[in-house]
Amino acid sequence: MQFQQFLTQNTQFSDDEITKMLSLCMEKEFKKGSLLVREGDKPLFSFFVEKGLLKQYTIDAKGKEHILLFAPENWFVSIRESEFFNLPSSYFIEAIEDTVVYLIKHQFLFELSLKEESFLRFNDRLLHNHILHLQKRITFMQSASAEDRYIEFINLYPDITYRVPQSMIASYLGIAPESLSRIRKELSDKKE
Amino acid sequence: MQFQQFLTQNTQFSDDEITKMLSLCMEKEFKKGSLLVREGDKPLFSFFVEKGLLKQYTIDAKGKEHILLFAPENWFVSIRESEFFNLPSSYFIEAIEDTVVYLIKHQFLFELSLKEESFLRFNDRLLHNHILHLQKRITFMQSASAEDRYIEFINLYPDITYRVPQSMIASYLGIAPESLSRIRKELSDKKE
Numbered sequence: 001m002q003f004q005q006f007l008t009q010n011t012q013f014s015d016d017e018i019t020k021m022l023s024l025c026m027e028k029e030f031k032k033g034s035l036l037v038r039e040g041d042k043p044l045f046s047f048f049v050e051k052g053l054l055k056q057y058t059i060d061a062k063g064k065e066h067i068l069l070f071a072p073e074n075w076f077v078s079i080r081e082s083e084f085f086n087l088p089s090s091y092f093i094e095a096i097e098d099t100v101v102y103l104i105k106h107q108f109l110f111e112l113s114l115k116e117e118s119f120l121r122f123n124d125r126l127l128h129n130h131i132l133h134l135q136k137r138i139t140f141m142q143s144a145s146a147e148d149r150y151i152e153f154i155n156l157y158p159d160i161t162y163r164v165p166q167s168m169i170a171s172y173l174g175i176a177p178e179s180l181s182r183i184r185k186e187l188s189d190k191k192e
Numbered sequence: 193m194q195f196q197q198f199l200t201q202n203t204q205f206s207d208d209e210i211t212k213m214l215s216l217c218m219e220k221e222f223k224k225g226s227l228l229v230r231e232g233d234k235p236l237f238s239f240f241v242e243k244g245l246l247k248q249y250t251i252d253a254k255g256k257e258h259i260l261l262f263a264p265e266n267w268f269v270s271i272r273e274s275e276f277f278n279l280p281s282s283y284f285i286e287a288i289e290d291t292v293v294y295l296i297k298h299q300f301l302f303e304l305s306l307k308e309e310s311f312l313r314f315n316d317r318l319l320h321n322h323i324l325h326l327q328k329r330i331t332f333m334q335s336a337s338a339e340d341r342y343i344e345f346i347n348l349y350p351d352i353t354y355r356v357p358q359s360m361i362a363s364y365l366g367i368a369p370e371s372l373s374r375i376r377k378e379l380s381d382k383k384e
Contacts, residue, residue, distance in 0.1 A: 058331050066334035068327060080327070084320040090331065113316070120312040124305070127319040128276040134326035135260060135272070139250050139282065141333050142258035142366050174334050 003048050003102045006074055011122045021112075026103045030095040037079055037093040042086065045103040046078035047071070052099025053163055056091050057171070067172040070096075070160055076126065083109065096164055146175045147183050194242050195294045198266055203314045213304075218295045222287040229271055229285040234278065237295040238270035239263070244291025245355055248283050249363070259364040262288075262352055268318065275301065288356055338367045339375050 003025070007018045027050065030036055036054065037043045047054065054071040068091060071077045081087040083106045112119045140149050150173060154161060161169065166184075170177040195217070199210045219242065222228055228246065229235045239246065246263040260283060263269045273279040275298045304311045332341050342365060346353060353361065358376075362369040 058335055060335040064335070066331065068330060068334075080320055080323050084317070085324075090328070113313075117309055117312065120309065120316065121305075123316065124312065124319070125276070127316070127323065128272055131272050131319065131322055131326065132277075134323065134330065136282070138260060138326065138329055138333070139258065141330070142260075143250055143252040143256070 002050050002074060006048070010125075012118045013116075013122075017116075022102075024105070024108050028101060028103055030099050030101065032095055032098050034095045035092060036095065036101070037089050037091065039090060039092055040088045041079075042082045042088050043079050043093075044107070045105055046076060046083055046109065047093070048102040048104060049073055049075050049077070050100040050102060052095060052097045052101075053160070054093055054099060054101070055096050055164075055168065056093050058091055065171055066174070067168060070157055070164070070168075070172065072157065072160060072163075082106070096168070141174060146173065146179055147187070149173050149175075150180065150183050150187075194266060195240050198240070202317075204310045205308075205314075209308075214294075216297070216300050219292060220295055221290065221292050224287055224290050226287045227284060228287065228293070229281050229283065231282060231284055232280045233271075234274045234280050235271050235285075236299070237297055238268060238275055238301065239285070240294040240296060241265055241267050241269070242292040242294060244293075245288045245352070246285055246291060246293070247288050247356075247360065248285050250283055257363055258366070259360060262349055262356070262360075262364065264349065264352060264355075274298070288360070333366060338365065338371055339379070341365050341367075342372065342375050342379075 004018060004022060007013060007021065008015075011018075013021065025048075030052075036047065039058070049071050051073060054075075054077055055067050056069050056071065056077055057065050057067045059065050069077070077093055079089040079091060079093070082089055109123075113123065140152055144152065150169075153169065153173060166180055167177050170180040173180065175183075196210060196214060199205060199213065200207075203210075205213065217240075222244075228239060231250070241263050243265060246267075246269055247259050248261045248263065248269055249257050249259045251257050261269070269285060271281040271283060271285070274281055301311075301315075305315065332344055336344065342361075345361065345365060358372055359369050362372045365372065367375075
């Protein structure tokens with residue numbers, strides 16, 4: 001239902017086209033802790049989160065996890081190198097909560113982009129948004145204080161702070177969990 | 193000439209279409225040190241570098257510069273928030289060398305994307321490439337050692353190490369110039 005709403009609000013597809021699109025996608029539930037994509041996979045699908053929460057991350061040579069993004073309700077997650085360039089994934093995608101996703105076949109996206117100019121336009125906007133988001137993330141990593149990065153995180157993901165362990169937020173922000181605790185305490189002291 | 197070659201090799205436009213496109217763009221030289229875009233501007237153009245070198249960067253509250261990217265020959269640089277969303281730029285773009293660019297009007301890109309499906313396809317590939325590049329950059333910032341980040345930098349920009357001051361490379365990598373000197377020395381010692 002949410003994916004349908006999302007398409008209705010964000011695309012110029014007709015109701016018939018949306019119904020047809022949905023019939024070609026597949027809803028699936030992943031239990032908390034399941035891996036949807038492993039590093040090295042070439043996933044056949046991208047994901048739209050109906051309900052729940054995913055994380056996309058890498059694991060470095062020392063076994064440490066680095067979170068690229070969280071995807072709560074209404075977010076798309078796609079391994080772009082597989083979707084577009086048929087390359088193996090550099091990332092893992094994992095369900096942090098029991099999560100219901102729409103699986104969107106890359107082949108379907110490819111055919112849609114060949115047939116439907118309106119889809120190209122819709123996707124164009126998504127891609128530009130994605131680029132802005134990533135550029136902003138880099139600029140914040142380069143130049144913002146850990147406190148400002150945390151405030152930005154709360155703005156981007158208002159409810160996630162209550163849904164994931166602090167260690168994951170620290171991993172996303174690239175700071176030690178103890179630093180995050182200190183920042184949260186300082187911000188909370190400022191409010192009082 | 194290079195822009196024409198680039199379009200011939202990377203798009204499906206006919207020679208006539210390319211000639212027409214080029215006639216709607218404008219070649220311009222910027223002297224070393226000139227600003228093409230200032231933070232807060234809404235630039236009307238994107239840039240294709242024919243010859244020379246640009247940098248895109250932010251300046252933080254303390255006046256420190258953080259380089260998002262270098263753009264040598266054959267690179268596109270675009271303030272995506274202005275080009276697509278008509279928002280003011282978060283970035284500066286500056287010529288590090290005397291630089292010749294093609295100015296590509298955003299209005300022209302917009303009209304082209306309305307008229308030409310082949311342009312949408314071409315742009316789709318550029319946008320996906322851009323996303324991969326930015327994701328990789330974030331992942332490296334999160335998880336790679338300063339040495340590995342420097343090696344990745346050399347792979348991405350093979351000749352730039354000889355064209356820009358060390359302080360700019362350090363700014364791009366997010367490390368102190370002294371750390372960069374140490375890394376370069378260690379790598380050079382390893383080679384011997």
